[in-house]
Amino acid sequence: MTRQRTLTGYRPTGKLHLGHWFGNLQNMLALQEEYDAFYFVADWHAMTSMWADTTEIRRFTEEQVLDWIAAGLDPAKCTIYRQSDVPEVAELAMYFTMVTPMSWLERVPSYKEQREQITDRDLGNVGFFLYPLLQAADITIVRADLVPVGEDQLPHLELTREIVRRFNTAFPSADGKGYLVEPKGLTPKEGARVPGTDGRKMSKSYGNAIFLDDSPEEITAKVMSMITDPARKLKSDPGDPSICPLHAIHKLVSSDTADIAGWDACCRSAECGCVAHKRKLIEDLIAYLAPFQERRAALAMRPGYAWEVLSEGAARARPVIRGVVDTVRALVKIDE
Ligand code: SF4
Incomplete structure (x- = not known):
């Protein structure tokens, strides 16, 4: 029997904290047992806010993978890969830019909130504006059925669903059902919202995190x-x-x-x-x-291990992703 597919990704922007641990990491651990699970390190997403100095992204990527594995993710049970190792996701995002009205991105609440709250970095770039759209491509490129997300990410997921509906209407599949999958969200259990030391939501950006x-x-x-x-x-x-x-x-x-x-x-x-x-x-x-x-x-005593995991994960993810993009290319008739 084909297992349903799940996907989630983390920006490699530093160490994991209790907010991650009690947030969707617990869901990720459970889902690797039952689903075809794809977990990716979102290094391009990290660049949207770290573009002025990208030197830390590789180190953070490695640490992210080791943290995940120490937390209980098993590379034999789930596919752990790096976003930039599957550049097809940028191609899918490009098609999404064609069907997505700008107003949909402007109304994403976290866009406005983060631009107001994060003042030590320049977030006025197009990459940051398009962040939810690239996220939609990350999710749909493996045709994920279920996405573990924090409560604050639900508007992003709803946007993904809207983009998928729009794409499926604009480029219908032969069976009329729509090729791309509208994902469902899985939020952390009630009571799993983790406050930071100052009472706001725990976040590295707010300087209120207790790290693992x-x-x-x-x-x-x-x-x-x-x-x-x-x-x-x-x-x-x-x-x-x-x-x-x-x-x-x-x-x-x-x-x-x-x-x-x-x-x-x-x-x-x-x-x-x-x-x-x-x-x-x-x-x-x-x-x-x-x-x-x-x-x-x-795990820190095993140099290179994180990159081995990412390399094997990318090799597993690539055929799935290539297949989806090839079908999308056919639907948008780019090669005809
Ligand atoms: S207010 Fe003080 S005593 Fe009451 S639950 Fe909080 S830390 Fe504990």
């Missing part, structure tokens, strides 16, 4: 500086754990439900203070990340 390879000292410094319930000024004030970013992270990290319930209750009754809760989170977080960090350290 943070040392005990770094974890301690970050957690001790974390925002808690902002209305709780004194230990004698009852707190509200439901709005506390620290509690949200603790619930994700700890499997000890009795302990979590205990912190919830003693916060509400003002019987415990935030410093004590921070100390417990530090202890639990260090223990939680230790197995990942041990696997990651072992």
Whole structure:
């Protein structure tokens, strides 16, 4: 029986953090067991914001692959490849530029939001504007059925679906069903939204991330500086754990439900203070990340391994991708 196909990609812009871990990485791990899974390192996407200095992209690409494998992705079960190793995706994106109205890209919420929030880099380039369109090509070029995404990526996925519908209408297949596949999104489980140390969504760009390879000292410094319930000024004030970013992270990290319930209750009754809760989170977080960090350290001792994985992955992805682009070329009648 042919397995359904799934795809997702990460921009190699640095280390993975807890937002990635509890976001769609858990979905990626589960999907590699049941789906024909394609996971790619989006180095061209990284260039849209790192074009002024691309020197780090290769190193970040390598680290991305090792982080994924340390997290549990298995190159024998899923296809791990690099976006720029399959340049056919640029060709498909080119066809999409023809059928996509500019207004569709202008209304993508993350475009406006990131241009406003990220001020230390020039995002005024066409590549950044076309980012969601290239993403649509990444997804459709393997005819993915399911795409694990964060909540904030859902508008991008909806845009992909709209582009696919538009393409399929403009260039219908012989059976009239439309050749390209409209992908469905798979968002992280409820409660998996990870706040950063300042309470905003965890993001490297915001400088509020706890990274998977943070040392005990770094974890301690970050957690001790974390925002808690902002209305709780004194230990004698009852707190509200439901709005506390620290509690949200603790619930994700700890499997000890009795302990979590205990912190919830003693916060509400003002019987415990935030410093004590921070100390417990530090202890639990260090223990939680230790197995990942041990696997990651072992992989770091294998120079060239990440590039072997990417090379084998590209060799597996290429025939699939070439086949889709050849069919698209026939549909748009570029060779007739
Ligand atoms: S006691 Fe814990 S849950 Fe309550 S506000 Fe402080 S850190 Fe948050």
